[in-house]
Every structure is written in structure tokens, then in C-alpha cells.
Amino acid sequence: MEGSAGAGPVSLSLGWVAPRDAGWVGVAAPAAEGAAGAGWAWLPPAWQARAVERDVAEVSTWLSEAHQVVALTGAGISTGSGIPDYRGPNGLWTKDPRAARTSSLSHYLADGEVRRLAWRNRLSSPVWGAVPNPGHAALVALERAGHLSAVVTQNVDELHQRAGHDPARVLELHGTMFWSRCWSCGDRRPMAEALARVRDGEEDPRCAAEPAGFRAEAPLGPDRAGGGPYCGGVLRSDTISFGQALDPAVLGAAQEVVREADLVVAIGSSLTVQPAAGLVPLARRSGARVVIVNAAPTRLDAVADAVVSGEISVVLPALVAGAGLTLPAPAAG
Ligand SMILES: NC(=O)c1ccc[n+]([C@@H]2O[C@H](COP(=O)([O-])OP(=O)(O)OC[C@H]3O[C@@H](n4cnc5c(N)ncnc54)[C@H](O)[C@@H]3O)[C@@H](O)[C@H]2O)c1
Ligand SMILES: [Zn+2]
Numbered sequence: 001m002e003g004s005a006g007a008g009p010v011s012l013s014l015g016w017v018a019p020r021d022a023g024w025v026g027v028a029a030p031a032a033e034g035a036a037g038a039g040w041a042w043l044p045p046a047w048q049a050r051a052v053e054r055d056v057a058e059v060s061t062w063l064s065e066a067h068q069v070v071a072l073t074g075a076g077i078s079t080g081s082g083i084p085d086y087r088g089p090n091g092l093w094t095k096d097p098r099a100a101r102t103s104s105l106s107h108y109l110a111d112g113e114v115r116r117l118a119w120r121n122r123l124s125s126p127v128w129g130a131v132p133n134p135g136h137a138a139l140v141a142l143e144r145a146g147h148l149s150a151v152v153t154q155n156v157d158e159l160h161q162r163a164g165h166d167p168a169r170v171l172e173l174h175g176t177m178f179w180s181r182c183w184s185c186g187d188r189r190p191m192a193e194a195l196a197r198v199r200d201g202e203e204d205p206r207c208a209a210e211p212a213g214f215r216a217e218a219p220l221g222p223d224r225a226g227g228g229p230y231c232g233g234v235l236r237s238d239t240i241s242f243g244q245a246l247d248p249a250v251l252g253a254a255q256e257v258v259r260e261a262d263l264v265v266a267i268g269s270s271l272t273v274q275p276a277a278g279l280v281p282l283a284r285r286s287g288a289r290v291v292i293v294n295a296a297p298t299r300l301d302a303v304a305d306a307v308v309s310g311e312i313s314v315v316l317p318a319l320v321a322g323a324g325l326t327l328p329a330p331a332a333g
Helices: 045-065 097-103 105-110 112-123 134-144 159-163 191-199 222-226 248-260 276-285 312-322
Strands: 025-029 039-043 069-073 148-153 170-172 175-182 188-190 235-239 263-267 289-294 306-309
Touching: 045 263, 045 289, 045 306, 045 312, 069 134, 069 248, 069 276, 097 105, 097 112, 105 112, 112 191, 134 148, 134 159, 134 312, 148 248, 170 248, 175 191, 188 191, 191 235, 248 276, 263 276, 276 289, 289 312
Parallel strands: 069 148, 069 263, 148 170, 263 289, 289 306
Antiparallel strands: 025 039, 175 188, 175 235
């Protein structure tokens, strides 16, 4: 892989859209290798469009030249599908800091009230009815044209798979909401089963799996309360909570594809959650170009070769169109 830092005609990158005196925006010049951070300047409105166009064209060229693009996605790619992120302006935690407790493993295991809140939130989650948006479709276009080697996602909403990726190319660092898992015995089942029980009135459903070796004469079911033993462990969604380690196989596979990548595009992530965020400096160390696409500045903007700020469902289609690719038609359903 060719190193990119400091090489090539990288122009100004639109760094953030921070209204300051009648629409001026801050603009970051990409940081050179080893530099502490990017240089900042303020651009008047008339210059902004030029800077964005130039950036989009530059990054589009990189995409069209790349053979092993890795998209590293976060919650921001799914807000356009109606799923709130955590830390954006309409983020779940921005609006209600108490919501963070349901994402903490220790709180979830110790506190029935936290679990009941989590189940209510799951039942009414926008994830179940969400459909992929043009940002997801743009990544599918990259894959179909043979440029994309993997999507490494922090998301748990399965929208990348539904958008049409080869599922084998989607690495879910933080698991999926579409399955439940028992904390005691590890039993994994479709989430729909647990949600049906919540809908039927169980506020904190417990694992209904038979303990290993148990052979019930009657099948487990609604009558199990009067029947034989069942696990009874705490049920969770099959996702990674704060305080929990990632699946080493999935993390290892993600590190591998990033090491092999020639271009890594971090999309819609505040890049604050580890170890996912660490994949960005890993990409840089491994010689890949790094592009960040996000509405707000991230902690790792200074590591990137280019930062494109804007609405993901607009920016990504523009980037792949600039690379000469056509978006696939929306997946049915
Ligand atoms: N859809 C999901 O699956 C989902 C939703 C919420 C949280 N999470 C989980 O929460 C954690 C949150 O970390 P994170 O870094 O992914 O998210 P985050 O909430 O920390 O950051 C999201 C970033 O995306 C930006 N953003 C939001 N909508 C955007 C848009 N339409 N266009 C451009 N930028 C936009 C925000 O400004 C923010 O910087 C992850 O671990 C993830 O697993 C997942
Ligand atoms: Zn169990």
C-alpha cells in the first residue's frame, strides 16, 4: 500500500460546520505526518462550496483508485434512517444522560429497574422499522464495483446487511440487536422471541433455555412456571455493553482488514469508543489513506488525510458518484 500522508495534492478540507458570523465555517488543512494537528482557518460562505467540491473530488479520486477500502461506520450513518445516535445533537445520551445506564454492563446486571427500562426501550426501538438510507447504499455501490473489502461497524442495527452487502464483509464490532443472549448460559435466540414476551407483559424476561443436560418431558413454554427447571439467567441483546470485552475474533478480523486496506473511511462516529476508534490510527500506521466523514469534529480529525463534513446520506452518494459509480436501487422492504 502506498503511504499518503503529506503526499499528493490534498487541498483544504471542510472541517466543521460551526456557524460563526453569518455562515463562516472553520476549515482544516490536513495534518502532515507527525504534526500535532491540522491548521485552522475561517472561510466565508462563498468559498465554502469550492472547498467542499474540491474535497469531494479529491476523495472520490482516492476511492476510484483504491482496491481495499474499509468503511468504519458509527451511529451517524443510521440517523438518516431514523435511529438516533448517542452523542450527536439529537443523541439519546445528549437528551437523557440517564439512558447511558442501560448500556453499562454492571448497571444492567445489578439493577432490575435498568433492565426494565432497557426492555421498554428495545420494544419501542426505531431499529425494527428502519430501512437503509443513501449513505448505506453508497457503500454497497463501492462493494459491487470491487473497491470495498469490508464494512467494520459499531452499529447494531443490521442496516448494512439489509442495504445489500455480502454479509461476510460486514464485521459487527458491537454485535446485533436482532439476537438476544443469556448472560448465564450464553443461549442465543432471535430477539423477536424475547420482545414478544415483553409485549405479553414480562417486564424483565429471563432465559427460558434448559440447563445443559436437562431433559424435560414437556416442552418449555408459557407453562414452564409450573414445570421443570429452566436457566432463568439475565437476558440481554447480543451486543457489547460498556464494561464488556469485544469478541476477539471479530476485533482481530477488523484489525486484519484495516492493516490490509489502502483507504479507510471513518463515517458517522465520534471516534470516542475504544477499541473501535483505535482502528483509525492503526490504518494510518499501516499506510492507508484515512478519510473522516462526519457532521461534527471528531477526536481523530488530525490523523486524517481529509475530513469531509456534512450530512452522510448526501456526502457518501456524492463521493461515490464522483468516483463514477451508480447507487443501487433501495433494497425491497
Ligand atoms: N444505529 C446503531 O446501531 C447505534 C445507534 C446508537 C448507538 N450505537 C452504539 O453506540 C456507540 C456510539 O458510538 P458512535 O461513535 O458510533 O456514535 P456517536 O453517537 O458517539 O457519534 C455519532 C457521530 O455521528 C455524527 N452524526 C450523526 N448523524 C449524522 C449525519 N446524519 N451526518 C453526519 N454526521 C452525523 C454526530 O455528529 C456524531 O459525531 C457505538 O458503540 C454503537 O455501537 C449504535
Ligand atoms: Zn440461560
